[in-house]
Amino acid sequence: MAPIYKVALVQLHPKPLSPAQNYEKAASFIRDAAAKGCHLAVLPEYHLTSWVPDEPGFKDSCADSVIYLNRYQTLARELGVCIVPGTIIESDGDSLQNIAYFISSNGEIAGRYQKKNLWHPERRHLVSSAHEPHTAFDTPLGRVGLLICWDLAFPEAFRELIADGAQIICLPTFWSMHDVSDEGYALNPDGEALFLNNTVVARAFENTCAVVLVNAGGPPEKGEKTSFAGLSQVGVPHLGALGRLGRTEGMSIVDLDMNVLRVAEENYKVREDIDTSLSSIGAGLVSNNY
Structure with missing residues (x-):
């Protein structure tokens, strides 16, 4: 019988340029989640520093990223829970990278992903992973993939991950209701909520996977x-959005039944068709080479 995993959606409201304070709050939520039997806790993008790149102290506030990553590893090992610590900003020379990690329950790093599809204002501050492929990795919860925020808008990223066997895709985000122009906002003030709620569920259906989206929340x-x-949620085929939060800080715990993903794949055969398509492409390349 397929397992049921308890997933904690930790929708934090990060205080700008305050990594120590934000870490302590995140650790408190994670401890509570572990006490409630959770197997995985996921945090939002930029949860340590918030996203204030034009503030003079922003780069300095990212300087201790390795220290906090190590602390999360220690916490995962202590509590026996897997952690996706949102994203952590790391320096590479003069460049900044936005990195998501999957930390296994033994404290080891199972997966690392540098954000590829940067939101337009981020491009002045961050370096993309560019043409590096999206790859899944093995975890205590099975095969998992990582994406970040605006990657949600790129279905090909999901396709790459499920072609590599991912069943769960974790997606830390820092998504605002005002991320669009005044003109776009005037069309529909709830447009970004509409985007998130519809796209998360669509990606789950079209890929027969679970999409664990965890966004920053307000005070x-x-x-x-x-x-x-806000609106952190787990998108699952057949069932839709599970555990969806509102727009303020909080935590939701979701029972993720992996049997649902099996049923979805048996019905929709998305992965089966992808394997067939890839085999056909490969055969065509071989025949063309000869």
Whole structure:
């Protein structure tokens, strides 16, 4: 029988340029999730520093990224829980990279991914992973892939990961309700919520996988008036969105039944068709070479 994994969606409201404070809050949520029997805890993009690249201290606030990665590894080992610590900004010379990690329950790093599809304002500050392929990796929860925020808009990224066997795709995000122009916002103030809610579920259906999207949330006292989009959720075929949060800080725990993914693949045969297509392409290349 397929396992059921408990997944904690930790929708933090990060305080700008305050990695120590943000880490402590994240660790508190993760400890609570582990106490509730969770197998995996996922945090948002930029959860240590928030996204304030034009602030004078932003780059300095990213300087201790390795220290916090090590702390998450120690925490995962201590609690026996897998952790995706959102994203961590790392320096490579004068360049900054936006990195997501999957830390296994034994504290070891099972997967690493540098954000490929940068949102337009990010391109002044970050370096993309460019043409590196999307690859899945083995974890205690099976085969997993990592994507980040705006990657959600690129179905080919998901296709690469499921072609490599991914069943769960974790997607830390930092998505605002005001990420579009004033003209776009005027068309529909809830347009970004519409984008997230529809696309997460669509990606789950079209890839017979679970999409674990965890976004930053707003401060609780602002309620739904916050500009943070929130809406962390697990998209699953047949069932839709599980455990969806509102727009403020909080945590949701989802029971992810892997049997649902089996049923979806037996019905839709997406992976089977991808394997057939790849085999046909390979055969064509061989015949053309001879």
